[in-house]
Amino acid sequence: MTTRREFLKTGLAGAALLNVAACSRPSENGGRTMVLSAVIPVMLAGALPVGGEARQELVVRTVAGVDRAIAGLSLATQKEIGELFDLLAFPLTRMLAAGVWSSWPDATPEAIGNFLESWRHSRFDLLKSGYAALHDLIFSAWYARPDTWAAISYPGPPEVK
Amino acid sequence: MRDPFREGLATGWKHIDASQLADNPTLEADVVIVGSGAGGGVTAEILTAAGLKVVIIEEGPLRTSSDFHMREAEAYPDLYQESAARKTADKAINILQGRCVGGSTTVNWTSSFRTPPTTLNWWQSALGLKRLSVEAMAPWFAAMEHRLHVGLWPLPPNENNAALARGAAKLGIPVAVIPRNVKLCWNLGYCGMGCPTNAKQSMLLTTIPAALTNGATLISRLRAERLEFSGSRAVSLTATALKPDGLHPSGITVTLRARHFVLSGGAINSPALLMRSAATDPHALLGKRTFLHPTLISSGLFDQPIRAFAGAPQSIYSDHFLDSVAVDGPLGYKLEVPPLHPVLFSTTLQGWGEAHARLMREFAHSQTTLALVRDGFNPDSRGGQVRLRDDGSAVLDYPLNATYWEAARRALLTMAEIQFAAGARWVTPVHETSPGYNSWAEAKRGLAELPLAPLRCRVVSAHVMGGCAMGDAPERGVVDDEGRHFQIENLSVHDGSLFPTSIGANPQLSIYGLVARNASLLAAALTGQPKPAIL
Numbered sequence: 001m002t003t004r005r006e007f008l009k010t011g012l013a014g015a016a017l018l019n020v021a022a023c024s025r026p027s028e029n030g031g032r033t034m035v036l037s038a039v040i041p042v043m044l045a046g047a048l049p050v051g052g053e054a055r056q057e058l059v060v061r062t063v064a065g066v067d068r069a070i071a072g073l074s075l076a077t078q079k080e081i082g083e084l085f086d087l088l089a090f091p092l093t094r095m096l097a098a099g100v101w102s103s104w105p106d107a108t109p110e111a112i113g114n115f116l117e118s119w120r121h122s123r124f125d126l127l128k129s130g131y132a133a134l135h136d137l138i139f140s141a142w143y144a145r146p147d148t149w150a151a152i153s154y155p156g157p158p159e160v161k
Numbered sequence: 162m163r164d165p166f167r168e169g170l171a172t173g174w175k176h177i178d179a180s181q182l183a184d185n186p187t188l189e190a191d192v193v194i195v196g197s198g199a200g201g202g203v204t205a206e207i208l209t210a211a212g213l214k215v216v217i218i219e220e221g222p223l224r225t226s227s228d229f230h231m232r233e234a235e236a237y238p239d240l241y242q243e244s245a246a247r248k249t250a251d252k253a254i255n256i257l258q259g260r261c262v263g264g265s266t267t268v269n270w271t272s273s274f275r276t277p278p279t280t281l282n283w284w285q286s287a288l289g290l291k292r293l294s295v296e297a298m299a300p301w302f303a304a305m306e307h308r309l310h311v312g313l314w315p316l317p318p319n320e321n322n323a324a325l326a327r328g329a330a331k332l333g334i335p336v337a338v339i340p341r342n343v344k345l346c347w348n349l350g351y352c353g354m355g356c357p358t359n360a361k362q363s364m365l366l367t368t369i370p371a372a373l374t375n376g377a378t379l380i381s382r383l384r385a386e387r388l389e390f391s392g393s394r395a396v397s398l399t400a401t402a403l404k405p406d407g408l409h410p411s412g413i414t415v416t417l418r419a420r421h422f423v424l425s426g427g428a429i430n431s432p433a434l435l436m437r438s439a440a441t442d443p444h445a446l447l448g449k450r451t452f453l454h455p456t457l458i459s460s461g462l463f464d465q466p467i468r469a470f471a472g473a474p475q476s477i478y479s480d481h482f483l484d485s486v487a488v489d490g491p492l493g494y495k496l497e498v499p500p501l502h503p504v505l506f507s508t509t510l511q512g513w514g515e516a517h518a519r520l521m522r523e524f525a526h527s528q529t530t531l532a533l534v535r536d537g538f539n540p541d542s543r544g545g546q547v548r549l550r551d552d553g554s555a556v557l558d559y560p561l562n563a564t565y566w567e568a569a570r571r572a573l574l575t576m577a578e579i580q581f582a583a584g585a586r587w588v589t590p591v592h593e594t595s596p597g598y599n600s601w602a603e604a605k606r607g608l609a610e611l612p613l614a615p616l617r618c619r620v621v622s623a624h625v626m627g628g629c630a631m632g633d634a635p636e637r638g639v640v641d642d643e644g645r646h647f648q649i650e651n652l653s654v655h656d657g658s659l660f661p662t663s664i665g666a667n668p669q670l671s672i673y674g675l676v677a678r679n680a681s682l683l684a685a686a687l688t689g690q691p692k693p694a695i696l
Contacts, residue, residue, distance in 0.1 A: 046518025072238035073246060075408055076554050116513055120593055128616040129252035136246065136508040139517070143503035144234035152524040154470060154503055157231030158349055160162055160357045 031089025036063045036138075038104035042112040043138045047151065065141025081137075084130050097127070165359060166225035166370060174373035176223060179383035179402035182413045188378070190216040191687065193398055193419040195385045195434065198264020199672040200656035201425030202364030202372070203305070204680040209375030211684035216378045216417060217369070218400055220426075221261035222407060223381040225365065229355030233504040236354035239407075240268050242429075245505075249545065250558040253615035254455060255509075257623040258427055260407075261355075262381055263365030265427070266669060269623070270352050270474040270500065271341040271361055273311040274666035275302045275674065277480075279488050283538060287489075288661050289633030290642050298674055305673040309342040309362040316348055319472025321498045324463070324528045326477045328583030329496075336479045339497075342669075343473075350471045350500050382407065383415055385426065386553075388438040388652075395422050395652050421651045421687060424629070425676075428658035432547045432628035432639075433555030441648045446639050448547035450630055451557055452663035453622035454495075454533040457569050458509065459576035460520075461585030467528045474500035475667075482532075482575060483665055489539050492568035494532040495666065496576070501529055509619060511593050530580060532572035537627065537662030539564060544663075547628050561620065566613040569620075573611075577604040591619035624668050629658040644679040653683060 040062050041048055041055070049055050070081055087093045094100050098115045100107050119131035142148055149156055170176060191213040194201045201217055209215050224239060237245035242258040249256070259265035281298060284290040305311070318326060318338075329336045346360040359366055373379060382403045388395045402413035424431040432448035440447070475497050483493040499505075503524065510520055520527070536542045545559030573590045580588045581601040588604055589597035595611060598604035611618075632638015635647040644659055646652040655676045657668055664671045685692045 043513045044518075045513075046515035047521065069238075069244065071406075072244040072408075074243045074554060076550050076552055076556075077243060077246070113514065120513075125251055125253075125616055132252060132616065135513060139507040140504045143507040143521075144232075149503060152503060152521045154524060157351060160231075160347075160349075 032067075032085040033063055034104050035085055035088045036066055038107055039112055039116070039134060040138055042109050042116065043134065044142055045109070047142060047148070061145070062138065062141050065144060066137045069137050069140050081133060084133055087130075162226065162358060164225050164227040166365060167227065169370050169373060174370075175376075175378040176373070177378065177380045178223065179380050179400075179413065179415060180405045180411055182402050182411070182415070185414045185416070187416040187418065188216055189418045190214045190378070191419060192216075192421045192423060193218065193417045194423045194425055194655075195398070196264060196425035196427065196430070196656060197262050197369055197379065198259060198364060198425060198427060198656065199266050199669050200676045201423070202263065202266065202368035203673055203676045204423050204425060204655045204683075205372035205377055206368035206375075207677065207680035208684050208687075209372045209377050211688050211690060213684065213687060214376070215372060216380065216419070217372065218380045218383045218385060218417070219262050219264075220384045220403070220430075221259070221264075221381065223262045223379070224267075224355060226355070226357055226359050229351075229357040231349070231351040231354050231357060233354065233502050236268070237504070240355055250548070250556050251615055253561060254453060254559055254620045254622055256429075256453070256557070256625060257621070258429070258625060262369060262379065263363045265623075266363040267355055267365050268353050269363075269667075269669060271343055272475045272478075272497070272667040273306070273309070273340045273342045273670045276671040277483070277665050279483070280662065280665050283488050284661060288637070290631060290661070291633070292642050293675075298678070301674040301678045302670060305670060305677050306340075309367060309673065310344045311340050311342045311670065313338045314341050314473055314476040316473070318476040319350070319469070320465070320467045321469035321472075321501070321528055322475065322477040324461075324467065324583040325479070325496065325498050325530055325579065328579035328581070329479055329481075331582040332579060334479055334481045334579070336477050339476050339478050341473065341476070346473065348472050350474055352474055353500060353502070353505075380415070385434050386437065388422065388434065388440065390438070390440070390649065393648060393650050395649055398422060421653070421683070423653045423655050423683075424658075425654075425656040427656055428625040428628045428660075429547055429555050429557055431654055431656055431658045433549060435629070436547065436549055437553050442639070443648065444636050446630065446632075446637075448628050450537065450543060450661070451545040451547055451559065451628045452537045452626045452660070453545065453559060454624045454663050455536060455559070455561065455565060455620045455622055456534065457494075457532045457572045457576070458591040458619055458621065459530045459532075459573060459580060459588060460510070460591060461528045461530070461577075461580035461583075461588040462523050463526050463528055463583075463585055465584075466525050468525055469498070469501035469527060469529060474498075482572070483535055488535075491571075492534050492536065492539055492542060492564065493665075494534045494568060494572045494575075496579070497531050497533065499529055499531055501527060509591055509621070511591055511595070511619070528580065528583070528585065530576040532576055533624070534565065534568050534572065535663055535665040536565070544627055557625075561615050569613055569618065570608065570611075574605065574608050577601065577608060593617045624657070624663070626657045626660040626663050626668055629654040630661040631659050632661065643682050644676070653679065655679060
């Protein structure tokens with residue numbers, strides 16, 4: 001049972017972490033790409049091909065798809081998404097808030113999977129909604145592309161002349 | 162395929178894409194209408210037919226049938242508020258709303274229900290809106306049904322809808338066929354991405370073209386920023402032109418002056434415009450009691466193909482669980498189904514990795530049912546509240562309380578029982594900790610225990626209502642039953658924000674009918690012509 005006092009402490013600590021992350025703005029120098037390049041293969045396990053050059057190429061295309069999806073969100077939401085990736089990209093907050101102890105390129109799929117599950121089932125709405133944002137952005141970028149449709153037996157839109 | 166809107170533009174209709182403006186113009190009109198959806202479209206046609214000079218402004222882009230390629234990747238960023246990812250403040254409810262010429266009518270699934278008698282009777286008896294009786298409103302609904310070619314869907318339902326009908330029939334739950342506003346519909350299933358065949362009788366194809374033919378001016382990519390008042394009158398509207406990306410201001414400001422202003426921006430944006438303008442709100446009602454029909458989702462897997470992406474998206478419904486409860490008692494719900502397309506389905510579905518991929522491989526065998534919860538009648542169902550962010554943009558705060566979750570659990574049970582009765586081999590609510598169930602008996606046990614809470618159980622909405630509610634007196638409403646603002650004498654609200662409760666049905670025809678009545682009264686008031694015969 002979380003007491004109100006504990007919640008406030010965690011909430012304040014969370015706000016402080018966000019501030020630390022925001023001041024360093026790691027997402028502005030490729031941090032978002034780094035986080036996504038690590039998280040996408042785990043989120044899309046079972047949909048991405050298991051190995052080979054095609055896999056890497058598809059991850060790169062999905063990162064670009066997430067970038068496009070973010071660019072279409074309202075400016076207020078884009079700011080929030082920026083804060084999320086700041087939090088994940090900055091090493092201290094990556095460790096404390098996401099529980100990922102190695103850098104993103106070195107993190108194991110198990111460590112990244114544990115991070116996704118811990119946020120998905122977190123007591124804190126902020127972390128639950130962070131997981132939901134990663135989920136929605138990555139799956140929308142993936143399934144927006146016609147080359148992913150054969151695997152789910154979706155024929156694509158009919159022709160209209 | 163013809164594109165009637167582009168043909169109309171070629172004949173000289175006045176359309177300005179504000180993203181292309183190079184200076185700061187001032188425009189004058191008899192009436193400025195903010196928003197081109199269900200409310201704005203109907204108002205524009207009726208006012209221009211009465212000879213009034215009308216300017217319609219729209220924040221979204223002008224897209225017409227030849228732009229509609231049935232691709233989610235194009236349609237969501239182009240045609241929806243916030244790329245179809247608009248959310249409540251706590252991110253617990255995803256809200257689908259249009260943002261393009263025609264508004265939500267360009268992208269809705271065409272279900273066309275009159276305001277249910279239960280709702281109108283409640284407004285009369287509990288809220289004092291005496292003039293809005295079933296009998297008084299019937300001719301307005303009939304007129305709009307005729308105008309928009311509303312009729313019962315004549316073809317067999319697609320398998321997604323048929324499963325709802327079949328399961329319900331086995332359980333003795335009555336269902337009915339949905340009336341749709343379509344003409345020569347190809348039964349494709351892509352209504353949510355803009356109709357490519359000009360079958361859907363949206364505002365884009367009906368009232369907006371009629372208004373433009375009558376001489377109205379349409380300005381797209383123009384965001385209404387703030388109204389200026391002088392005493393009890395609105396004198397001008399300042400609007401911000403957007404860049405072609407639809408997000409960033411271009412730096413151009415448009416000033417609009419008019420005798421009368423009509424707000425038709427939808428139930429989040431209309432109250433937000435009044436809040437940004439610091440409009441008088443003596444009884445603190447503005448932006449309050451915003452309703453969503455907060456909707457639960459249940460997904461079932463079938464052995465036979467369902468192909469929920471193909472065919473008229475909504476053709477079967479059941480009101481059994483609305484009609485079998487007291488309107489102000491435990492919350493009731495309407496049952497329908499949604500169309501499924503890869504982005505919409507994959508982002509809504511819970512989980513990640515192999516578990517998610519496994520469900521996606523059964524995409525074509527997935528049948529999904531929706532329960533739209535009727536909010537706003539029970540005293541504990543008070544809806545949400547529109548707030549302004551620091552940048553002036555609108556956000557809806559909608560807490561989901563115990564009264565809601567009690568209904569949600571009943572709705573999830575109902576949907577699972579119907580899906581198993583229809584032949585599902587596996588059913589899950591869209592919920593982060595649901596394991597999914599292999600039989601109705603298993604689902605019944607599991608759903609009784611499932612923890613229901615925001616951001617665990619997925620809740621969505623495509624119907625935003627309230628926030629500038631009608632009332633019988635200024636203490637109980639922002640506007641009167643004609644949509645006229647109680648304090649600002651030359652301002653009307655003509656959209657879903659008028660509704661003092663949710664509707665209890667997909668709201669487009671409720672907006673069309675009430676706005677047709679109110680725009681006709683407004684036309685008479687502004688021109689001095691006689692009121693229409695059916696009033």
